[in-house]
Every structure is written in C-alpha cells, then in structure tokens.
Amino acid sequence: MTELTTLSRSVAGKTALITGCASGMGRATAKLFAAEGANVAATDINADGVRATVAEIRAAGREATAWTLDVGDGDAIRRVVDEVADRYGGLDILVNNAGISRGGPIDGDEYEVRWQETVNVLLTAHQRTIRAALPYLRKSDSPRIVNIASTEGLGATAMNSAYSAAKTGVIGLTRGLAVELGKEGITVNCICPGPIRTAMTERIPEEHKQIYARRRTALRRYGDPEEVAHGTLHLCLPASSFITGVALPVDGGLTVRRA
Template sequence: MKKFDGKTVIVTGGGGGIGGATCRRFAAEGAKVAVTDIAATGTQAVVGEITSNGGTAKAWMLDVANRDDINTVVNGAAAHFGGLDIIVNNAGISVRIAIDDEGYDEAWVKGLAVMLTAHQRIIRAALPYLRKSKSPRIVNIASTEALGATALHSPYSAAKAGVVGLTRSLAVELGRDGITVNCICPGPITTGMTARIADEHKAIYARRRTALGRYGDPEEVAHMTLSLCLPAASFLTGAVIPVDGGLMARNA
C-alpha cells in the first residue's frame, strides 16, 4: 500500500509551483487530489500529469477570495471523493508596495483576503468532513516573511504572520477533535512568483542569505507537507517549520 491510499486532499493554488508539486507528491503516494486554482490551465495540466501516471485527481477552479467559491469547491470535492482528510492552504499572491503608495489599501485588502482570510474559510468549510476522518490534517503554507520581513512587503508579511497565528490558535482549538494544524514557512523557492527575478540576482541572494547557498525547489516544500500528514506526525501540531535552506538560522 502507498502512504496515502484512501485519503483525500484539497490543495489550493495547485496549478503550479509549490502547490502543483504538492498535488503530484500526494497523488504519487495514493491520495485522491482535489487540484484547485484560480487559473484553469494550470490545474488541468497538473491533473493530466497525475492521471497519466496512474493517479487520481480532479480540477476545480477556485478564487479563494470568494466565500461562495470556497463552499462550492470544498463541498463538491468531498462529494466527489467521498470525504476529506487533508487540507493544504497554499494559494498566494505577490504583493510588493510601499506603505504610502496610492494603491496600498487595495493591496492590503487583497493580500489578506487571499493569504489569510481564505485559509480560515477553507478550514471552516472543511471541518465537518475533517471531523469524520480518521487522520485529519491541516497544513498552512506561510513564508519566512512571517518570521523576518522585507521592505515593501508589509501586506504580504502581515498576512503570512497571521497564518502563523491562525495555525497555532487552531492547533489548540482543534486538538480535541484529533485534527493537527501545522505551518510551513518556505524561504527562497524557484516558483512562478520568483521567476521575474534574474538568475544572477537569485544566485547572489542565495549565497549571501542561505546556509545552503541556493534556492529551493517546490518539491522540497512538498515533501515537508507530505511528512506533516503521515501517521508518524500524529503528535505534531502547532508547529511552524521553515523550509528555507537555513535562511532564518543565519545571522548575516
């Protein structure tokens, strides 16, 4: 048997990057995967890859800033697959803006809607199904920006710091239901969000800031997410785990 045979997982932002790698990793271990994203092209590509390799997956278009979308997709995935066991809140956007820029309020509202409010809404929609699962897991994807901030990223950093707080609070609240809630804080990872950064600048940053001297791959984050959902992690909850090549461990 594979590690997640019979389990169902919802991944937001599953159309590429860390989310796509997470979907593929769970499917390879036998999970039934609900691949959700605001862009249909990415989800269909990930589902096609999974099914061509013998896995089970279905795509849903999901705007995580839309409450009705969330309820429709969560309930639809549970009905299609016969329940839910694992939630991976991964969807995010890049928000870079100065505090005194004219569009700051809009950036703030959108950043928190996509990267924080959506997390709690998805969890709330999924709770009835998670409470019926024999091994319910929630993994929230935050960022090292929640632990040490960068200028011009205050909406992003605030949202990600909120994810850390939400994770810890819900770990305490939902522990009596046997639901574990953990958080991963990726550091510099090669994804669509970082694609616009020149390779030479990535290399310089990685050498200066990380212990391993490189950017990470989405699969390296996906493996940590998978690990948090294994039976061996059943006593781990409320954890905030940097997957950052030693970024936060380094002084200078």
C-alpha cells in the first residue's frame, strides 16, 4: 500500500464563519463543525435563533459564538467579519449559507421587489462576505470558501426565476473566484442542496414531500440538513486541498434522475 500523505482530515482548531445558523442547514453545519473541533462563528438575522444554536453547541462542550447579522447589510458584514477574526485570531473557513426564498411569476406585481431582495441576500451578500473575509483567509494555511447554491442553479422550477437566477449566479461566482484565488491556495466551492427538510420547505406537507422525492430523486427521499453539512465539511477539510470550483449536488440524485 502506497504511503498516504499527512494531509489533515480534520477542521479541529480552524475558525469557521457560517451565515444563517438559526435553523436548517446553517444550524446543522455549525453544530457539525463545532463537533469536529472548529471554532464556530455563527451568524443569523434571527438573534434568538442563532443564540439557541450556539447555546446548544456550548452545552455540548464545544466552541461557538453568536452574531446577529443581516447579510443584506454590507456594513454589518464587514463589522462582523472583523469581530470574528478578532475574537478567534483569524479566519480559515467561510460558509455562505444564509438564504431566502421569494417566488412569484415574472409578470407579478411584486417581482421587482422580490428580485432585489433575492439577489441581495443570495448573491450580493456572498461576494461581500468573501471580500470582507479575504484578508484573513489569505493568512490561513488552509483557506476554504463554500457557498451554498442550490439545484435550482442547475435546473429550475417555474415561478422561482429570481431564486434560480441568484443561485445560478452563486455557481458562477464560485467558479470565477476559484480561478481568481486559486493561485493563492484558496479553494472556492459550492454545494447545490436539493430537497432538504429546512424552514424553506417546511410548508410542503409531508405527504407531498414524499411524492416529490419518490418521483424526482434517485434516493426516493428528502434529505436532512446534516447531510448537506457533511458535504460542506468535506470541502473544508485541509485534505480537500485539490478540490476547487466545483458545484457539488447534495440532492439525493435529483439532478441526475431522468425517469
């Protein structure tokens, strides 16, 4: 057997800033990274929610700090990123997870407003957090950026064009920065979650979730937030040093299933 390298398979001791941690995938990611020994800087617009996530992590004897952050606010992003780096003495991992869902027909009265909100939170915020974090990531020995896109960036559902456009934009941003920052050793990847049990999908009745999953996914089921978190963790390991610019579906086979 060939000798393996000594690349680390752990995020222990790394500092990870994760947005949107009050619920769903962000919360699961925060908990997983903390459980793996990372210092977790958890943010969310929902102050109570993110504090609850952090309390849960600390109760388990792991390290996390909560920040209230509206990712639609560029000034707030810069302030929080600086505070995180100050608190933990640097920043190694950025996970852009915070998101919203604003559907509606292209000719609907509220389309313009929904478009602005959607693009601002799902796409503009990503480049802002990345730009704010970049000075710190450049100092890390294993800098990682993971953006949470969506299978809606690979295909599309009717009446969700703003969401789909923004998520497709996230994939483009990921690819562009992977190429741009590659020479600095910073990896930039994105995850494309499919049907996951999160706040966004909680209004879909369980019975309808099952119908959708059976008809559309290879694994015939909805995914859990933790299964997305594991994808993110994998891309953030020091050992994942040669993976950059990918859009990794974590979708139970939604995008590959034809019939």
